[in-house]
Amino acid sequence: MDDLIRKENIQIGVDAPSWQDAVRGAGNLLLQAGSITTQYIDEMIQAVVELGPYMVLMPGFALAHAAPSAAVLRDDISLITLKTPVAFGNAENDPVKVVLCICCKDRESHRTTLQRVALSVMEDGMIDNMATAKSVDALMALLQNA
Amino acid sequence: MEKIKIQTVCGFGCGSSLFLRMKIEGILKANGVDATVFCGDVGTCLTNECDAIFISEELSERIKDRASVPVFAVKNFMNTAEVTEKVLSFIQDKQQ
Numbered sequence: 290m291d292d293l294i295r296k297e298n299i300q301i302g303v304d305a306p307s308w309q310d311a312v313r314g315a316g317n318l319l320l321q322a323g324s325i326t327t328q329y330i331d332e333m334i335q336a337v338v339e340l341g342p343y344m345v346l347m348p349g350f351a352l353a354h355a356a357p358s359a360a361v362l363r364d365d366i367s368l369i370t371l372k373t374p375v376a377f378g379n380a381e382n383d384p385v386k387v388v389l390c391i392c393c394k395d396r397e398s399h400r401t402t403l404q405r406v407a408l409s410v411m412e413d414g415m416i417d418n419m420a421t422a423k424s425v426d427a428l429m430a431l432l433q434n435a
Numbered sequence: 436m437e438k439i440k441i442q443t444v445c446g447f448g449c450g451s452s453l454f455l456r457m458k459i460e461g462i463l464k465a466n467g468v469d470a471t472v473f474c475g476d477v478g479t480c481l482t483n484e485c486d487a488i489f490i491s492e493e494l495s496e497r498i499k500d501r502a503s504v505p506v507f508a509v510k511n512f513m514n515t516a517e518v519t520e521k522v523l524s525f526i527q528d529k530q531q
Contacts, residue, residue: 340446340477343493346454347513356447381492381510396449396474407454408461411513 315390324365345379448476
């Protein structure tokens with residue numbers, strides 16, 4: 290089976306003092322991969338400012354993304370765990386320990402992969418297991434075996 | 436009866452709404468309910484024809500007073516009990 294998320298796009302123990310840093314941390318992996326321009330990172334931060342922290346979908350987990358735009362060069366996904374959990378301002382599900390970052394060229398592209406990732410991270414206990422993974426390989430194994 | 440249509444909604448119609456769609460589809464399947472689930476964005480969701488809208492609690496405030504169909508706010512997407520209860524209560528009301 291193909292990797293759900295490429296190894297280079299995963300980082301553990303990212304130091305992010307604020308939620309903006311957490312979004313940037315996950316976004317930077319997509320930037321390094323050549324999948325987005327820096328504009329997309331600004332758009333993701335702006336999305337949280339405008340729409341509120343609804344992207345904290347479940348306890349400990351934020352899905353960072355913005356609308357498909359010219360700042361997206363190709364469909365991609367990145368995943369980070371945070372060194373220290375950070376609050377996004379979501380009373381129900383803060384603090385965030387795991388950030389998944391997605392960028393799509395359009396709404397339909399990429400959907401099959403995203404669906405698999407979605408099912409994977411919504412498994413019981415998955416967020417805590419990912420947050421405590423000691424290596425990128427361990428994290429990848431969790432995703433792959435879910 | 437026509438097939439029930441559920442719309443899951445997020446900011447852009449391609450991120451968290453997809454997560455919620457996956458969750459609801461799983462619950463419908465587990466309970467033997469045949470319904471369509473599709474994604475929408477918060478800006479245009481009210482113009483899409485559907486029987487119910489499922490949306491994150493945070494975003495629900497933006498549409499709940501203007502919607503002509505029931506709006507169900509979900510607090511925790513992975514909480515199967517929470518989502519199941521909301522989905523099944525809607526389906527039961529609909530089938531009465």
